[in-house]
Every structure is written in structure tokens, then in C-alpha cells.
Amino acid sequence: MKGIAMSLLAVGTVVAGGASPSEASVFELGEILVSAPGERGEAASDTVRGEEMRAHDAQTVSQAIDRVPGVTLSRGGARNEEMVSVRGFTLRQVPVLIDGIPVYVPYDGNVDLGRFTTFDLSKIEVAKDGGSVLTGPNALGGVINLVTRKPTKALEGELESGVRFGDGGYNGAYSAFSAGSRQDLGWVQGSGSWSKLEGFSLADGVSGRDENGGYRGNSAAEDVKLNLKAAITPRDDDEYALNLIYQHGEKGNPPYMGDDRSVTSRYWQWPKWDKRSLYWLSRTGLSESWSLKTRAYYDSFVNRLKAFDDKDYDTQARASSFTSYYDDYSVGGSSEVGGDLAEWSTLKLAAHFKQDVHREHNAGEPTRTDIDNTWSFGAEHTAHVTRDLDLITGLSYDWRDTQKAEDYQNKAITDFPLTSSDAVNWQIKGVYRYSDTGALHASMAYKSRFPTLKDRYSYRMGRGLPNASLEAERAATYELGVEQTLFGNTRIDASVFHSAISDAIESVALTRNVSQMQNVGDAIHQGLELGIQTTVLPRTELGVSYTLLNAQNEKSAIHVTDAPRHKGVIYGAYALTDALSVRPSVTLASERYSDTAGTKVDGYVISDLAVRYDVTEAISLEAGVNNILDTRYELSEGYPEEGRNYFLKGKVTF
Template identity: 40%
Template structure:
């Protein structure tokens, strides 16, 4: 098997099997050898310029706050979307924004607004609300998924209050290489992908494309019919997505690298209607997105300065457009004109960062970065006399990070950053205030600024055992939607929102027992102040978002894996989270108190691998008043992989083997028993 730089220590060396979720994820010291070696064989197909926190083999520090899911891990666990891949990691919870049919995750209880999504270190979340539908992001062209929990590097920039999720693209290492695959699953779901690349020494090119199409999914036979769902194939659950990407890189010498990348994504989807029993309190939504388009153009570079210093740059332009149709009923045939039942978003972001690092001071690697991001949101609807509204915000960040080797066994990471949020424009439409139809006026605007600071210590008490402790003060700036949205005339905007603040603490230990049993345990605590929560009846029956929340979160993560025999391995991870809202009786939604995951792989012969996994989640609240909740569930997935000829793998499996009727959000059931077949080839 080709030698690769491992991000998880879960590869069982003597067998080459993967068990990514259940072993220790370690962050290496940001050694200059790693930062300045784009042609290193150890990096495999990882686009190392896309890493913010170095995740390869380093000199001294290995940070358990960062976990990595590799492309091989994604194939092994058959995680086709970023949300599914992230769900493999302890402390990460898969969730569904049911009323929007958007897939998301929570990182130690923080949503994507507080633990944002990046592509090769570049923020790609939607400018309007800071969210992004992870169900639109597939894993076929990724080399790895890097997840930072609690102690995310200040070099990421703003809003990493709870962590960060970084999708790292591929980079070719051979003169010609590639992979391709296709598959089919129940109820006419199809997918196909292809990746290809060439490395010519002084330059390289990486390209790829993917396609996904579904008419919906089959619901569990145990589902009971409701007003807008009669079982069988889920109503209005169709989706189509396709994506193309290309990257051209120059490597003039052994240390420098310059790359230009382009990504185009296009999709459309329906939103399945509410299928629960609480129709009295649930708003009836009959929605469809006729298009969802995202384009990204970005430049990344690394330039060595002498033997111990470097400069990295990132510059990007990202555009997001979508359209929403709001129908009058579940026939999806009538959109009332001139009533606001059509909505168009046309957003774009541009920005840049420059990072300089040096090891001129012995036992220190110092990094200084400046980041700039400009977000523009433009929205339109067909309500009579409503013109297009424009919003623009800019964020500036300066960050300093020092990685220190104190002794041979003791190391530290210190980081501090200063953010400044400038609201450039925020337009409102109200004919009474603005002086007539088609006339816009401006909201009041407020600027925000804040400081982030963090520190971590790492001590190796033996050759295999390590302990760590970390503390971080992180913030999250209110989004354009938080401050200025009327939310279909049910909210009062609040231009004066302040940044949310969280003090994050964690301690952990990891070790190897009996040579091949790897165990890791982490305790964490988040003390969140100025938490943005809904305050009801601010203006009549209308609500408003305000900085009134004080939430405390306690958590525990345990993970372990082992090679039991030459042909059998198994592992597990467990996450406990308890949330206490010290402000009011409102509950924190979408987070189960307990999550348990286990897996096993068995290879009776070299060509054949049998795989099974189990996930158990306890109940989770879907409404902050505690009325609606999604119940506990157990889901079992199985798969068999057979290498018919060298590098040609055929697979078949069953997801949700027991055909459980379960939900991630109350009223929005997930797929029942699903059969699939697929094939992939690598050259």
C-alpha cells in the first residue's frame, strides 16, 4: 500500500484497514518542513496549501482538538456528503433544518454560524445568515475533512466560536491519475463522479466533476400517515446536484507553490412538507428551490523566505445565487403573484489573507496573519412595489499565533486576534417610513469589535500517552439575517446586536494499551454569554433576537479502536452533552444528550470486506419551548466491498437495516430501509 501521511492514527498498519472515527485525531506541530514541502510524498493527494492547521507528521505537538477524516475514511464509511462525513467524529452531531430541507452539523453543540465551513482555508458560508446546506457539498473530490473543536486556530479568522470545518481538496502526485465511480440506490437515486490529475514537476492540474439525482426516498413501513404525508416515497423530496472544479498549480522549486482554483456548483431541490402531529403550531410550508448556484474562484500560495520563514496568501471571490418558490398548497402548482411568494438571493463575497511565519526564534514558530472579508447580500421578492434590497458588511482580522516547544515533553500553543465588523449598508423597504412605494431607506448601522485569545498545553507523559488542557475566548458576530430580517413579518429587526462570546475549556488524555488499543477521552465546558435568543411579544405578537442568553454546556467524549485479529477490527465513540439555559426556560434545540457510534470490519479474504455500523441518539428538542421533539433512534448500516480486479471495487449494502422510523427534526422523517449498489475505479 502506498505510504501516506495519516491524519487519524486509525490505520492498522499490518492490514491497511481504516477506522477513522474511533481513534485519536492528532494535530502535528506546524513545522517548517511541512509548511514548505508541497512535493512531499508523505502528503499523498492532500492539497497542503488548503490546510490552516497543519495536520501531518510534525516535530513535537499533536493537538487532539483537531480531527481529520480522510478520503479513504469517507469511502470506507460511505459518507457521500460533508455532513455525513463530519458525523463520524465524536462531538459532532448530524442535524436537519427540516423546514428548509438543509443538512447541517453541530460541533460540540455549536451550529455552522459558530463553527463555519471553509474550502482550502477560505470561508464559503452564505453571507446572509452564515449557514450553508451541507447536503449540497459532496465528498467525491476531497482529500480530507479537517474538524477543529473548541480550540480552532485564530488563523481561520472570525466567527470560529465553537470550531471550524475545513474541506481540503485533492492535489495530484503522478503524471496521470484519477478515480471514477457510479451508483444506484432505492427510489431512483443515482450518483456519479470522476477525478483526474497530472503532476508534471513544475506544474500540476487537478480536475473533477460529480452528479447526483434523486426523486426522493422511501419512508419506513412503520410510518403512520399524516395530513400532508401518506408514506411510501417522501413527498417533494427531489434533488439534483452537479459540480465541476479545476485547479492549476505551479511548483517552481521544492518549497514554493502557487495555485488557482475554480468551483461551480448547481442544484435544485424540494422541501418535504411537515409530516408530524403538531399541525396547530407548525407553519405549513410548501417550498421549492428551482436553482441553487455557487461559484468560487480563489488563489493560494506559499513562498519560502530563507530556510526558516515563509509567506502564505489567499485571495478569493465567491458568489451564491438561489431562488425560492412558496406555493399555496401541497399540489405545488400555484404561487400567488405580487405577494412575496417568490424570493431571489444574489450574494457575493470577496476577501484575502496574508500569513507570515518564522522559526528564527529557537523552539518557537510565530505566525502573524491579516484577513479581510467583504460580504454582500442582495434580495428581491415579487411583493408589489418591493425593490431589491442590498446589505454589505466587512470584517477585518489581525491574528498572532505562537507554537512553543517548552521541553522535549511539554509544548504550548498561544493565540490572539482582534476582529472589527463594519456594517457598510443595510437597506429596508417600508413605504410608510421611506416616503412611498419603490423607495428604500437605511437601517441604523452599528460596528462591532472584539478580541479572541486562547492557550493550550500538551504534555507527553510516555511514548504513547499524552494529556492536554486548553482554554479559549471566542466570539461570533451577528449575521445580516440576525440583525435585519423580518422573518416573514413575524420579527422586529435588531440593528444593535453585539457579538456572542464563549469561554471554552477542555482537558483530555489519550494513550495506547496492549500495543493496539487506542483510547482518547476529553472533557469540555462552554460558558456562552450574550447568546442571541428569541424574545417574544416585543411588538404585539412579534418576536426579536436579543443578546439575553447565558448558556452553559458540559460535555464528554470517549473514543477507542482496536485490531482484534488480522481480519477483524472494531471501534466506538460516545458523546455526552448537557445544556443549561440560565436565562429562561427555553431549551436548546437539535442536540441529543447522548450519541453512541460503533463499527466493525471483517475481511475473510483479501478481496472482500464486510462492514457494519450502528448509531444511537437520544431524543432531541425541535422547538425551544420543549413541545416538539424528535425521539431516540438506532440506525444500523451494512456494506460489502469486493475488489473484482486491481483497483476496481464493487459494493452493495443496506442502510437503516431495521427500517426504523426516525427523525432528526420532529415532523421530518428520514429514509427507511435503503438498498444500494455502486462501483469505483482508481488509476
């Protein structure tokens, strides 16, 4: 605690920064947290802008939202996946969207946020109270929406490139570009990025099983991403856009290096982690206040995993070694119509459909196919009770129907039982604007999440028994918050929340070596959040994010993972001159469970520092150091994080 206090004091006295660069234009069709008359707008602490991501060198989505109150960076150690938890809810309970389009993996509902770069994003929205019932199914604990960019000029673009180093030498490099044009009747834009990590360096003194310190074994990764968009805008209220996103990834999985001898090291590599997303977004003005929005998409996920015998990664002779193939896709769409019924009344209606197809096999085996269809129908009404008081009510009905589920045992394919499930969701929210600079909000919500294909049909590598009859998890969430601007330069967002989860899906031991996923859990997630952004000092910006979280199961000894009791970030910048600024930050977290059986990792304090120099209005250079004190820490037990590392980058805009 003394170390934490000293770090906070140091940042509080040094932190600051010049005027924020102009943010990239937001692709409004991709928003889900839209400010509108009578609705609560975006809380400043719940949205991360594109310029903020780049200012703090957040190159992946998980890094970008790590400083949002209620959000905690986590690591799927055994799969080397960057993830987050939101108020203790995992990504299986918090769907990830791009421009409102679901992109999470069909089979297990997760997604590796480390494969999603931020270079083409205008902002990231985090709806932590479950979001509107109109956003679609499975938003038990919230929604994360990645909003892309669109051009605002006849010709504009940017090019960015950088390199990374560790204490042991060169770690990797990246490049990104964007170019676009906006005309009277529409716009086009293309963007792309490439990054290659040769590996990362461990903090000094870290060593363990299969590691002698220094360079982390099997930590290399490479990612390529392209985003092409075109839109026509025949009228002010109309916009029709077609988007194509291509992602290719390759990565290794650093093996376990902890002290628990019961944990078997995995020597895994992914030579292919590919996603393709083709989607259509539109908005058509029907009258002065009524409009129709549509979304249609095809999203594919092709994955190849190779499990090797040992750390040489060149043989697959053991029974534990295999090559696994996924060939998945989701196809679906949604429509939303809304407008004013009267001066005091606004109504919105939405319908969603999504088909998830999972196809998998190991080398030498036949392909098995699973198919889920999911529907959601919702209505939301906003009553402008008075000039300063709004009441928003919402109701939705979700239905999941399994079309196909194939089992493979004794070299034969058979069918699992086909099941269906439904759920009703509702939400009530009140917003009272007590002054021109402040507002109170209070909400109650009852949300659900259907079990994934993996929850119902996976044998979990021989340690699980499928359970096709799993029902939806449910959560009742209550929130009270305030948003206040002080002195014209300080924004404060504070909230308290309580979520009661019922029918939670947990792993239940049937025998010593076999378990099954069952609806047996009850849990409580409760706490408070605080976000502060201020420019109270000259040439200075300062932000503070803090979360107090108590997340625990009520009926079992199974622990909620990746939910530290305390999590905080202090960040900012100080403009030494009009061209030169310094941007430090400190991230701290208390201990957390990283395993449901009770394994913990210690808390940590991490300090970063970046220096930016604007050569001209169009050219900037930046250098920085992350994990300045070379702190040894883990997000998942047995998987140490990167030690001290450095970066250099340059950017040109036109």
C-alpha cells in the first residue's frame, strides 16, 4: 500500500498534458450509445476516443479499455488470449461488436481482443449496465462496441509506424495506414495495419519451468488487418454503407511456468487465426422524427491450432498432441425503427436474427457441425416526464433454437439432443438533469445469456461431460450514478451497482476426473466506480479511474476470476511547450483469483511514460517506456507479463 500511495502521489504531482488532438470522425451508423433528446448521453468514463487510444499507445482493444472504470484486463494464460472482465463478467457474458455487428467466436462466445487493433477505430463504447434491450441477446453483463472511422475531408489520410524493444533487445514492429475521401453523395475509406512481435522480454529475475528468464518462449505473434468501407448519402438523413474487414493472425502460446506441478504445460501454436467480416449498415429517414436502421452481416472465423510434444515445437507424436481445425461463421441481421409518438413520447422497436455455425475436426477425423439460431425482439419507450426528467423502459424476448449438434465418439458421428431456450429481458432507467452541468441516473435491468455451443456440447479434452439441456443465465442489475461538470473543466462520473446472478453456469464435479457444466450458481457482483477527467491546471490534463468490486459466488466454493477488489488508473499529460508533451500513467490492481479452484496472483503497480514531439502540424514523433520499474506481475498464475519495454513511433497526417 505504501508503494501504491507513493506512485499515486508521484503521478498526481507530475501528470499533465497539452490540448487533446482533434479526434477522428465517428462512424455514427456503428454507434449503440447514441445521445438523443430525453436519453442519458455517453458517460465520459464509459467511452474511449480514438485519440486517447493513440495517445496512450493502446494498440489493442483490451489495452484501450483497461482504464475504463469497471473494466479489468485479463489473460487467458493457457490460450494466450487478451480479454477483459466488466464488473466481474467475462466476455462470454459481455458480447463484443464492431459497428453494432457481433464478432465473438460462435463456438465459445469469447474473442481474443489482442487480435483486434485500434488503428481504424474512432472510439470504443462500453455499456456496463447491460446496455439497451435493443442491442440484441446475451448482454448479461454489458456490451463492448468498437466504432470505426469515416472521413470528413475531400482527401485525408495518415501513416504511422513504430518499433518496440525490451531490455533484451528488439521485440517487434508495426505499421498502419488510413486514407479516405468524402464527397457530396458519399465517402470511401481504406485502412490497414500490420504488426509483428518477435517475442517479449520477462522482468529481471523471472524464471521457471521451461524458462530461464530473458526472452519469453513461444511468445511471437503477427497480425494483419484491412478495413474497406464505402457509403452513399443521398439525403441528410440517409446513409448506406458497406464494410469489409479482413484479419489474419498467427500466435504462439507461452507455456505455463508456475510452481503448480499438477498443471500440465501446453506447447501450442496458432498458425492461423483469421476473421472475415462483411456487413451492411443503413439509416433511412422516414419523416421528421422517424427513421429506419438496418444491419446485415456475414462474419467468419477460421482457426488452426497445433499442439506439440514439447518446447521444441517440431513433433506431434504424443497422445496429447493434435492439430485442430475450426471453420465457423455467423450470418444475421437486425432492423430498428424509431421516432416520436408525441412531443413527450419516443418509441423504438428492434428485431435481430443470428445463425452461428461451428465446424471442427482434428487431423484425420471427420468434421462435426453445430448450428444455433437466435432471435431477439425488443421495444424501448422514452417518456419525457418533465423538461429535466426522462423515464426509459424496455422489454425484449430472446429465443435460441439448436438446429444441429453432432457428437464424435468411437470413430462415429452421432447426434446430440436438440434443444431450445427462451428468455425475457427488461430495463427501467430514469435520468434527472438537476442542472445544466449535472445529472442523476438510476436503473434496474434483468438480462440473460444463453449457454454457448461449447458450454453444452464440449467434452473439454476428455475432462467434461456435455449437457445439452443447459438454460440461460440471468442477472438482475441495479445502478445509481451521477455525472457532474465542475468549474467548466472537470468531469466526474460516479456510480454504485449491484448485480445478482441466478442460474449461473458452473462446472460441477461428477467424478474425480470428470465435470459437467450446470445451472447451479448464484453470485453477487457489487461495487462502485469513479471516473474523473480534468484540465484544472494550465497545459495539463489528468484522468483518474477507480473501481471497488466485490464479486463472489453465493452457493459454491468456486471463485470469480479476474475480479480484483481494487483497480485504478491515473493518466494524463503535461505540455512542456506547444510542441512537446509528457504523458505518464500508473495502473494498479489488488490480488485476484486467476483460477476457479482458488489460485491467486498478487496485486501490482505498473508505471508508463511517453514523450511526444509535434515536428509540424502533420508530423509527430513519440517515444516511451512501459513498466518503467520492470515490475514482476501476472494476470494469470504461471504466465508472467512483459517486463520493461520501450517504443519509438512516428506519424504523418494529411
